[in-house]
Amino acid sequence: MANYELWRSDRQLTEPLADGAALLRGFASKDAANLLDAVREIAAIAPFRHMTTPGGYRMSVAMTNCGERGWVSDANGYRYDAFDPETGRRWPAIPELFLTLATGAAAEAGFPNFRPDACLINRYEPGARLTLHQDRNERDFTQPIVSVSLGLPAVFLFGGARRKDRPRRIRIENGDVAVWGGPARLAFHGIAPLAAGSDSLAGEHRINLTFRKAC
Numbered sequence: 733m734a735n736y737e738l739w740r741s742d743r744q745l746t747e748p749l750a751d752g753a754a755l756l757r758g759f760a761s762k763d764a765a766n767l768l769d770a771v772r773e774i775a776a777i778a779p780f781r782h783m784t785t786p787g788g789y790r791m792s793v794a795m796t797n798c799g800e801r802g803w804v805s806d807a808n809g810y811r812y813d814a815f816d817p818e819t820g821r822r823w824p825a826i827p828e829l830f831l832t833l834a835t836g837a838a839a840e841a842g843f844p845n846f847r848p849d850a851c852l853i854n855r856y857e858p859g860a861r862l863t864l865h866q867d868r869n870e871r872d873f874t875q876p877i878v879s880v881s882l883g884l885p886a887v888f889l890f891g892g893a894r895r896k897d898r899p900r901r902i903r904i905e906n907g908d909v910a911v912w913g914g915p916a917r918l919a920f921h922g923i924a925p926l927a928a929g930s931d932s933l934a935g936e937h938r939i940n941l942t943f944r945k946a947c
């Protein structure tokens with residue numbers, strides 16, 4: 733761990749994105765294989781599915797969840813639910829490795845009291861995208877968002893508090909972790925259409941873990 737800290741601080745891999753937001757380059761790199769194994773175990777219980785927006789569109793990103801609450805979208809709206817609507821069962825628990833990573837990244841970015849109870853798992857295939865949006869279905873906006881990238885690289889769009897604020901385009905890779913909270917908690921963000929590629933661990937996918945305190 734000490735070497736790892738040194739390696740990170742040596743290369744100054746924390747990139748500020750905005751007041752309250754930072755990109756921790758490579759923060760999850762050493763855990764990537766174990767994180768992806770855990771994602772496979774979760775998906776065996778709560779399968780990836782393409783949810784529908786309240787407006788009736790099929791989302792291009794496939795999703796599942798772990799945690800006390802899971803983020804879901806359907807004709808009734810966006811919300812957090814303790815039960816997986818596909819299986820009728822509770823979502824799998826958040827693995828210890830996920831919690832250690834998420835709370836460690838939050839602390840590194842200046843949020844030492846992060847207590848996530850929800851982890852949305854996004855799976856992108858080439859062409860899949862997430863349009864600019866705010867994460868605002870949570871109750872407590874004093875808690876940050878921690879977002880972990882695994883597998884294929886992507887272009888992260890990070891804007892401001894208004895939809896019309898032009899977003900920065902930032903290339904993010906396997907192991908990068910973005911954290912936003914405080915004055916940046918409601919920043920608009922998204923993912924540009926994923927480019928085709930092949931990753932040694934995740935194949936033709938990008939996997940994203942988004943940790944939140946939902947309730």
Ligand SMILES: O=C(O)CCC(=O)C(=O)O
Nearest residue numbers: 852854867879923940942
């Ligand atoms: O895939 C990402 O990096 C972003 C995911 C996201 O913004 C979300 O799930 O709300």
Ligand SMILES: [Mn+2]
Nearest residue numbers: 865866867921
């Ligand atoms: Mn989001």
